[in-house]
Amino acid sequence: xxxxxxxxxxxxxxxxxxxxxxxxxxxxxxxxxxxxxxxxxxxxxxxxxxxxxxxxxxxxxxxxxxxxxxxxxxxxxxxxxxxxxxxxxxxxxxxxxxxxxxxxxxxxxxxxxxxxxxxxxxxxxxxxxxxxxxxxxxxxxxxxxxxx
Numbered sequence: 001x002x003x004x005x006x007x008x009x010x011x012x013x014x015x016x017x018x019x020x021x022x023x024x025x026x027x028x029x030x031x032x033x034x035x036x037x038x039x040x041x042x043x044x045x046x047x048x049x050x051x052x053x054x055x056x057x058x059x060x061x062x063x064x065x066x067x068x069x070x071x072x073x074x075x076x077x078x079x080x081x082x083x084x085x086x087x088x089x090x091x092x093x094x095x096x097x098x099x100x101x102x103x104x105x106x107x108x109x110x111x112x113x114x115x116x117x118x119x120x121x122x123x124x125x126x127x128x129x130x131x132x133x134x135x136x137x138x139x140x141x142x143x144x145x146x147x148x
Contacts, residue, residue, distance in 0.1 A: 003027035030062035051079035078107035102140035
């Protein structure tokens with residue numbers, strides 16, 4: 001099965017988890033990039049606002065095409081308890097091309113359940129697997145255990 005892990009990351013934590021997932025699965029790895037600045041306090045507020053109100057944003061699509069893959073694992077940071085706007089946009093724009101999905105979400109304090117539910121709703125399909133990784137687990141062996 002050909003697999004791809006696609007993530008959006010603002011601080012780098014989601015990327016670390018995504019790379020671990022890709023390594024564990026032997027999958028390709030790619031990034032969704034937001035065209036809006038998310039740096040500093042203003043970027044944090046913008047991100048929280050977009051997530052809270054379920055807004056879309058302009059993104060640069062990953063270099064790899066999702067319809068070339070049997071499984072696409074999508075990773076998102078949790079913003080204000082919700083899926084990030086870049087991942088919301090990516091899922092909405094690509095849901096018709098996703099054959100099978102799995103989702104993971106990262107968060108500073110844990111509790112990405114709502115974000116994972118939103119990802120399923122936006123993609124309009126049930127994921128093969130989900131994973132919630134809190135900030136304390138990122139970069140530890142516990143994340144590797146969650147992946148398997």
